[in-house]
Amino acid sequence: MFRQIARAVVLAVALAIAATVPLRAQDQKGTLVFAVESLGAQTLDPILEGRPGNAVYQAVMYDSLVGFNLEKGGVGPGVAERWELSADGLAWTFYIRPGQTFHNGDKLTAHDVKFSLERQMGPGSLASAAASMRRTIKSIEVIDDLTVKVQTTSPQIGLPPALSRAVAPEGAIMPKAYIEKVGEEEFRKKPIGSGPWKFVRNVPGDRIEFTAVTTPHWRGRPHFKDLTMLLVPEESTRVAMVRTGEAAIASIGPETMLGATRAGLEVLAVPGTMQAIFQFWGTWRPEVKDSPIAKVRVRQALSLAIDRKQVIEHVMNGKARMPHPFATFGYTDFFSADRWKKWADEAYRYDPVLAKKILAEEGYPNGFELKFANTALPGTQFMVDIGTAIADMWTKVGVKVTLKHYEWGSFAPLERGDQAPLTGWASMYRTAGRPDAPWRYNGAFSPDSIQRLLGDKGNCQEACQEFEKTYRALGSELDRAKSTALTDHMVEVTANSWTVIPILEGMGYYAINTKKVGQFAPIPGRHELGDVFERIPRPDQKPWKK
Amino acid sequence: MKRYIARRLMQGAVLLCMVATIVFFLGRLTGNPVDLMLPEDATPEDRAALTQTLGLDGPILDQFAIFVGKAIHGDLGTSIRMKQPAVEAFFDRLPNTLVLIPWAILLGMLLGIPLGVVAALHRGSFLDRAAGTVAVLGIAMPSFWLGILLIFVFSVELGWLPSGRMGGPAHYVLPVITLATFLVAGFMRITRSAMLEVMESEFVKLARIKGLSEAVVIWKHCLRNALIPVLTLWGVFVGNLITGAIVTETVFAWPGIGRLTYEAVIYRDFPLLQAVIILKSILILSINLGVDILYAYVDPRIRVT
Numbered sequence: 085m086f087r088q089i090a091r092a093v094v095l096a097v098a099l100a101i102a103a104t105v106p107l108r109a110q111d112q113k114g115t116l117v118f119a120v121e122s123l124g125a126q127t128l129d130p131i132l133e134g135r136p137g138n139a140v141y142q143a144v145m146y147d148s149l150v151g152f153n154l155e156k157g158g159v160g161p162g163v164a165e166r167w168e169l170s171a172d173g174l175a176w177t178f179y180i181r182p183g184q185t186f187h188n189g190d191k192l193t194a195h196d197v198k199f200s201l202e203r204q205m206g207p208g209s210l211a212s213a214a215a216s217m218r219r220t221i222k223s224i225e226v227i228d229d230l231t232v233k234v235q236t237t238s239p240q241i242g243l244p245p246a247l248s249r250a251v252a253p254e255g256a257i258m259p260k261a262y263i264e265k266v267g268e269e270e271f272r273k274k275p276i277g278s279g280p281w282k283f284v285r286n287v288p289g290d291r292i293e294f295t296a297v298t299t300p301h302w303r304g305r306p307h308f309k310d311l312t313m314l315l316v317p318e319e320s321t322r323v324a325m326v327r328t329g330e331a332a333i334a335s336i337g338p339e340t341m342l343g344a345t346r347a348g349l350e351v352l353a354v355p356g357t358m359q360a361i362f363q364f365w366g367t368w369r370p371e372v373k374d375s376p377i378a379k380v381r382v383r384q385a386l387s388l389a390i391d392r393k394q395v396i397e398h399v400m401n402g403k404a405r406m407p408h409p410f411a412t413f414g415y416t417d418f419f420s421a422d423r424w425k426k427w428a429d430e431a432y433r434y435d436p437v438l439a440k441k442i443l444a445e446e447g448y449p450n451g452f453e454l455k456f457a458n459t460a461l462p463g464t465q466f467m468v469d470i471g472t473a474i475a476d477m478w479t480k481v482g483v484k485v486t487l488k489h490y491e492w493g494s495f496a497p498l499e500r501g502d503q504a505p506l507t508g509w510a511s512m513y514r515t516a517g518r519p520d521a522p523w524r525y526n527g528a529f530s531p532d533s534i535q536r537l538l539g540d541k542g543n544c545q546e547a548c549q550e551f552e553k554t555y556r557a558l559g560s561e562l563d564r565a566k567s568t569a570l571t572d573h574m575v576e577v578t579a580n581s582w583t584v585i586p587i588l589e590g591m592g593y594y595a596i597n598t599k600k601v602g603q604f605a606p607i608p609g610r611h612e613l614g615d616v617f618e619r620i621p622r623p624d625q626k627p628w629k630k
Numbered sequence: 631m632k633r634y635i636a637r638r639l640m641q642g643a644v645l646l647c648m649v650a651t652i653v654f655f656l657g658r659l660t661g662n663p664v665d666l667m668l669p670e671d672a673t674p675e676d677r678a679a680l681t682q683t684l685g686l687d688g689p690i691l692d693q694f695a696i697f698v699g700k701a702i703h704g705d706l707g708t709s710i711r712m713k714q715p716a717v718e719a720f721f722d723r724l725p726n727t728l729v730l731i732p733w734a735i736l737l738g739m740l741l742g743i744p745l746g747v748v749a750a751l752h753r754g755s756f757l758d759r760a761a762g763t764v765a766v767l768g769i770a771m772p773s774f775w776l777g778i779l780l781i782f783v784f785s786v787e788l789g790w791l792p793s794g795r796m797g798g799p800a801h802y803v804l805p806v807i808t809l810a811t812f813l814v815a816g817f818m819r820i821t822r823s824a825m826l827e828v829m830e831s832e833f834v835k836l837a838r839i840k841g842l843s844e845a846v847v848i849w850k851h852c853l854r855n856a857l858i859p860v861l862t863l864w865g866v867f868v869g870n871l872i873t874g875a876i877v878t879e880t881v882f883a884w885p886g887i888g889r890l891t892y893e894a895v896i897y898r899d900f901p902l903l904q905a906v907i908i909l910k911s912i913l914i915l916s917i918n919l920g921v922d923i924l925y926a927y928v929d930p931r932i933r934v935t
């Protein structure tokens with residue numbers, strides 16, 4: 085009898101232990117090491133970091149008010165499981181997912197959401213959207229612990245996407261009580277969030293270490309025990325580290341893909357992360373009226389002269405695809421993606437004969453001189469290669485291209501002011517993959533934007549006016565079908581202007597050591613893996629298919 | 631001697647002011663951090679707000695006056711990107727660079743000096759030409775390429791050493807070899823020419839006439855005298871390594887001040903860039919001053935000139 089009781093007690097204790105502790109011991113093992121070219125500002129305070137840094141490393145420990153659609157890409161549930169717009173279009177109500185906690189055990193509530201948004205808009209914030217948030221958000225009201233209402237100064241259809249990490253970092257939720265208790269300085273040293281990974285250590289210029297939460301998390305409970313992000317600026321070194329097993333995953337560019345594959349590494353391509361584009365500057369300005377590029381058909385001819393499939397095959401090693409129209413992707417919200425894909429496949433075809441014919445009809449049978457600024461963001465050398473390739477293709481239809489290379493930091497100032505250095509020029513450019521097209525269109529085409537590619541306030545002609553009218557209507561349209569029709573129209577107006585022309589839809593690339601991590605899928609359109617790490621299995625859990 | 635030191639200090643201070651001014655204005659000619667921090671769709675309002683938050687909205691001369699005013703009190707500003715005092719960021723990373731330098735110099739001297747002696751002793755021979763080839767290779771070979779090559783051979787193919795990053799002794803091997811390759815060539819060349827000069831001296835002839843063994847003549851009398859210019863070069867090399875470790879630190883993911891400088895340039899982090907260059911200049915000026923003072927003690931003619 086005594087033995088039976090003793091056995092029962094031992095069994096009960098064993099079961100109790102098995103039910104609590106081993107979650108970690110059995111399911112979470114090893115360290116996932118990720119080598120990346122930049123850790124941005126390498127700060128764990130969301131108000132001090134920009135979009136890429138937030139998406140790479142802050143995302144692992146902070147949740148965003150609005151999250152991702154993991155399958156399709158674009159916006160999906162996050163800290164808020166749903167949200168709705170008021171009938172007058174002037175208030176968004178966000179319904180917080182119950183049962184969320186910060187890493188110190190505090191409950192995540194609507195108060196934290198209000199505090200976080202106000203902190204992003206606050207005076208010390210370096211958030212790129214701080215100014216627009218201050219302009220558009222009138223007040224933030226906590227209805228109850230799980231409901232928060234954001235009043236806006238005008239209808240803001242794009243507010244939920246703007247608070248999704250699919251688009252911007254400003255939706256990151258921070259712990260109100262903790263920050264108020266310890267102060268900002270201490271928070272920056274010992275940050276806590278509500279994500280599936282907890283902060284351990286930040287070594288500037290070298291690495292950031294995290295450890296997995298042991299409790300279930302709505303984003304998924306990590307399969308690895310620890311996560312280390314290494315800052316390795318040189319791509320060859322990153323690939324070497326993956327080959328030697330010092331790192332499991334490393335970000336790479338398309339130019340390295342082939343070498344990585346030959347070295348036996350798995351190469352993962354994240355679809356729809358960016359578009360490589362070229363655009364024409366100041367074509368509407370009076371001083372350019374006699375220039376060939378002031379003519380829409382000439383600009384179209386230059387597009388027809390580009391063999392995009394060759395560029396995809398040889399510059400991007402086949403890991404890119406034909407684009408949708410400017411700044412649109414398969415996952416773009418309120419957008420007839422399939423229809424536009426068909427349009428783009430036809431419009432962006434390679435037809436040098438037609439290109440030459442159009443040039444001749446427009447009075448340039450022997451071509452003309454085109455000044456072309458080739459530039460690329462740091463870490464995207466392939467953009468320069470694409471620019472060089474299309475310049476070569478233009479040469480083949482008789483255009484004499486004067487190519488000038490600019491480092492990104494010195495190119496950006498040229499866009500501002502009167503744009504005199506760029507007026508009459510074409511240039512390379514890019515746009516990041518994000519689901520909300522109107523924001524990007526506003527930045528490129530609005531007459532009061534920085535780029536103002538269709539016209540400015542003093543000289544806004546037909547296409548410019550039509551864009552402006554459509555964009556404004558879109559901003560206050562509450563009906564989904566009408567929003568889609570307006571977006572389609574906005575795309576049509578700008579696509580037919582042939583001012584900004586996509587070259588290809590690019591992807592993000594990663595070299596993977598299959599002995600270190602199991603098979604996983606990225607989020608379409610999301611280059612960075614900050615929201616993916618928790619779903620990456622160990623190799624024994626899900627080996628890569630040969 | 632005190633007047634000499636005071637004069638050199640004054641010269642250093644003037645040079646420093648010039649460096650600070652040039653860095654302040656030239657840095658701003660190359661772009662603006664706001665361009666790199668804002669997304670493509672940022673509005674002019676977003677831009678204006680961020681510019682104000684970063685303190686870059688006033689006239690450039692006002693910004694310069696603020697910079698000078700603070701710099702006098704030792705405040706070189708706060709890094710735009712890291713939101714950390716720039717001086718603090720520099721001194722956080724400086725030790726990481728400094729731990730590489732002694733090893734690189736030691737390796738450079740251990741290989742370069744004997745090679746220089748051997749080359750001088752066998753002037754015009756195959757050994758001399760071989761040493762000359764080593765020197766040319768060491769100077770001509772880009773450290774970027776050498777670093778990647780070393781990683782490929784010793785990390786990827788042989789699996790003997792880690793590919794990069796700071797860590798235990800094994801992590802030092804490849805970066806130190808990369809840095810030292812240039813030094814080997816430098817030390818070899820200067821030792822060779824100094825040895826050739828010293829070997830023609832009267833006192834060397836006298837030593838031989840006295841019947842001293844060739845080994846003693848060469849390694850004791852000649853080398854000791856030939857090392858004086860080598861030591862001068864030592865000061866120059868330390869300066870070069872402090873400023874020139876950018877490439878090696880980038881290839882080997884070594885979080886030193888070379889990388890910090892690179893990041894400050896790429897992100898247009900003006901306060902950090904200014905601080906890093908000014909502090910590096912102070913470091914190099916101090917080293918040069920130390921070497922000059924040492925020389926002035928050794929050779930009184932230098933004090934006069």
